[in-house]
Amino acid sequence: MPLITDPALGPIGEKVSRNERLTRDDALVLFNSSDLLTIGRLADVANRRANGDRVYFAANQHINPTNVCVLRNTCVFCSFARMPQEAGAYTRSLEEVFAEADAARDNPTREFHIVGGLHPKLRLAYYLDMFRGLQARHPGVHIKALTAVEVAHLARLERMSVRDVLIALRDAGVTSLPGGGAEVFSPAARATIADKKLSGEEWLAVHREAHRLGIPSNCTMLYGHVETMADRVDHLLALRALQDETSGFLTYIPLAYHPDHNELGEALGRTGTATTGCDDLKNIAVGRLVLDNIPHVKTHWPMVTPFISQVALTFGCDDLEGTVVFERVYHEAGAGTPMWLGYDQVVSLIRGAGKQPVERDSLYRTVRTFKDWASTDPGRKPGVPGVPGVRPQGPEGPTFQISHRPRARARGQRELPVLSAVDGAE
Ligand code: SF4
Numbered sequence: 001m002p003l004i005t006d007p008a009l010g011p012i013g014e015k016v017s018r019n020e021r022l023t024r025d026d027a028l029v030l031f032n033s034s035d036l037l038t039i040g041r042l043a044d045v046a047n048r049r050a051n052g053d054r055v056y057f058a059a060n061q062h063i064n065p066t067n068v069c070v071l072r073n074t075c076v077f078c079s080f081a082r083m084p085q086e087a088g089a090y091t092r093s094l095e096e097v098f099a100e101a102d103a104a105r106d107n108p109t110r111e112f113h114i115v116g117g118l119h120p121k122l123r124l125a126y127y128l129d130m131f132r133g134l135q136a137r138h139p140g141v142h143i144k145a146l147t148a149v150e151v152a153h154l155a156r157l158e159r160m161s162v163r164d165v166l167i168a169l170r171d172a173g174v175t176s177l178p179g180g181g182a183e184v185f186s187p188a189a190r191a192t193i194a195d196k197k198l199s200g201e202e203w204l205a206v207h208r209e210a211h212r213l214g215i216p217s218n219c220t221m222l223y224g225h226v227e228t229m230a231d232r233v234d235h236l237l238a239l240r241a242l243q244d245e246t247s248g249f250l251t252y253i254p255l256a257y258h259p260d261h262n263e264l265g266e267a268l269g270r271t272g273t274a275t276t277g278c279d280d281l282k283n284i285a286v287g288r289l290v291l292d293n294i295p296h297v298k299t300h301w302p303m304v305t306p307f308i309s310q311v312a313l314t315f316g317c318d319d320l321e322g323t324v325v326f327e328r329v330y331h332e333a334g335a336g337t338p339m340w341l342g343y344d345q346v347v348s349l350i351r352g353a354g355k356q357p358v359e360r361d362s363l364y365r366t367v368r369t370f371k372d373w374a375s376t377d378p379g380r381k382p383g384v385p386g387v388p389g390v391r392p393q394g395p396e397g398p399t400f401q402i403s404h405r406p407r408a409r410a411r412g413q414r415e416l417p418v419l420s421a422v423d424g425a426e
Pocket residue numbers: 069070071072073075078079080081116117118149197
């Protein structure tokens with residue numbers, strides 16, 4: 001039986017075995033190939049070279065201080081944002097944020113992941129007070145906070161430079177930036193899904209500035225909407241070029257578009273899951289192969305399910321995200337996954353894939369290895385994953401409830417024009 005079913009992958013396989021950089025054409029061949037197992041094997045080679053059998057995860061907690069966003073009506077793929085007076089709009093006081101973060105006291109939390117909407121009135125001081133307060137209350141927890149889009153928004157509000165905003169964030173305790181807001185850099189796709197958002201160039205410029213200041217960051221690509229294969233490739237190449245310049249990216253995370261409760265999903269006539277398991281795995285694998293200079297590739301299990309994420313660990317992925325207490329943004333868009341996983345469940349998923357779990361902090365420093373670890377779940381056999389469909393125990397109360405947006409048509413909003421680029425998406 002031939003090892004490679006798509007002959008076009010042969011020369012790419014030879015380059016991977018020589019540890020040679022892939023070209024734009026190579027990346028296009030990979031995205032257009034249906035020989036998923038070969039692509040996965042090549043990515044596994046590249047990943048093992050860098051990370052061996054280690055798979056990282058974080059004990060982390062997500063905090064979304066506000067869902068009010070000035071771009072609510074133009075980021076048509078987003079299900080999270082609300083206008084200030086819209087049903088479901090919320091903005092947490094600092095006391096409420098601190099109370100939410102207190103869940104960390106009962107968990108082995110090492111990272112707060114803090115992102116939210118572009119609120120027209122929340123000023124930089126609110127965020128600086130939040131970060132200082134969190135640092136004082138939870139000195140052992142890293143603060144990974146504010147996407148490039150939020151940083152640029154605050155710079156505009158305060159009439160400050162991006163650099164000065166970043167310095168203020170760093171001085172208040174932010175240790176790294178998350179990778180959100182990149183979507184896909186293609187101006188055409190961006191004009192359709194996120195017309196008024198920071199451009200790709202501007203997103204990259206914020207991260208460049210952060211890296212120059214010694215603030216590492218993550219990077220992402222949102223796929224499965226209107227983007228073409230060429231858009232995906234050019235996005236990855238832009239990330240790779242910036243990494244060549246700064247070495248500031250820690251990890252790349254492909255993000256699967258979810259179509260529920262947003263205008264784009266309605267215009268495309270999609271509900272449920274917009275991406276396929278094959279495309280989810282291919283995005284992990286091609287990311288690993290093209291981004292040869294970014295140390296880690298992370299699978300975001302709330303979007304693609306813990307099961308796909310577990311399989312991704314043999315498709316070039318070396319990071320299973322974490323406990324993610326409590327994921328709101330993608331569940332607003334219809335993600336059917338749990339809103340968090342127990343620490344044991346994450347470890348068991350990694351072990352079940354035959355890999356070595358490594359708990360990390362935000363900067364990928366080792367917190368714990370698990371050579372002598374035994375699950376605290378008395379009913380579970382060693383190496384057998386937990387049951388991710390079962391909601392584990394976690395915080396309860398109004399803060400942790402989601403009320404979905406009504407359909408756009410029901411609210412009498414404009415409908416999107418015909419989306420001519422849709423054929424490019426899988
Ligand atoms: S994607 Fe971000 S910037 Fe766009 S509407 Fe949603 S929260 Fe706002």
